[in-house]
Amino acid sequence: MDSTVRRRSSRDDEVRDRRRRHVANAALQVVDETGADAGTALIAERAGIPRPHVYRYFASREDLDNEVARLAAQDLIQRVRPHLARRGTPGQVVEGLVRACATWADAHPHLYRFLAARGQSRTLHRARMGRSRLLDEIAVAARGYTKSGDELFPEGILVGVMGMVDATVIWWLDQRDETLDVMVRRLSRHVTLVLQDALASHGIHLDPTVELEPFIGE
Structure with a gap:
């Protein structure tokens, strides 16, 4: 392949990638505004294309949904990540994480429901995208906070806790029967108790009054 053909191919790839990102961002906006049932026609209209x-840029609706989930999770991770590097008691650390998730969910209820549902997708899990990336980062930070290794802090503990957080936050989004602050404080207490009990069964005992050192620096 000569240099002219290579340059043309490179430009074509850049154009295709740019248009793919444009369609994905349009889909993200539509799902954020209207929910996961948003039709392809509405997404195409937002993107300004037929x-x-x-499907010139995505193999299927599943492929497009995976990219929307990746983008949404990336935004959520950016909101949560600072709280993985803060000093505090177990309760304070947990509340910071729960509040970050709940605040993001309050601002993006449709996307939060979409992510929670996609979190059960085998395809998404195999690809290690979306919520699994968030889970990975929390797991690494948790092992750092507790000074435990992979064997002593199984990911299954966090999977169960995340399910509890999702269920509670989605219930709150649907019912709005208490303030965000009340829900966050109540949920944080429950999560802290579950984590303390689960960790104790693995020989890791957390003093609720002792501040934990962050895994990474501020």
Whole structure:
């Protein structure tokens, strides 16, 4: 392949990637505004392209949904990440994480529901995208906070806790029967108790009054 052909191919790839990102961002906006049932026609309209052209850049609706989940999770991770590097008691650390998730969910209820549902997707899990990336980062930080290794802090503990957080936050989004602050404080207490009990069964005992050192610096 000569240099002219290579340059043309490179430009074509750049254009295709740019248009793919444009369609994905349009889909993200539509799902954020209307929910996971948003049709491809609405996404195409937001992107300013004919409906069939969506599938020039994505192999299927599943492929597009995976990219939307990745983008949404990336935004959520950016909101949560600072709280993985803060000193505090177990309760304070947990409340910081729960509050970050709940505040993001309050601002993006449709995306939060979408992510929670996609978190059960085998395809998404195998690809290690979306919520699994968030889980990975929390697991690493948790092992750092507790000075435990992989064997002593199984990821299954966090999977169960995340399920509890999702269920509670989604219930709150649907019912709004208490303030965000009340829900966050109540949920944080429950999560802290579950974690303390689960960790104790693995020989890790957390003093609720002792401040934990962050895994990474501020």
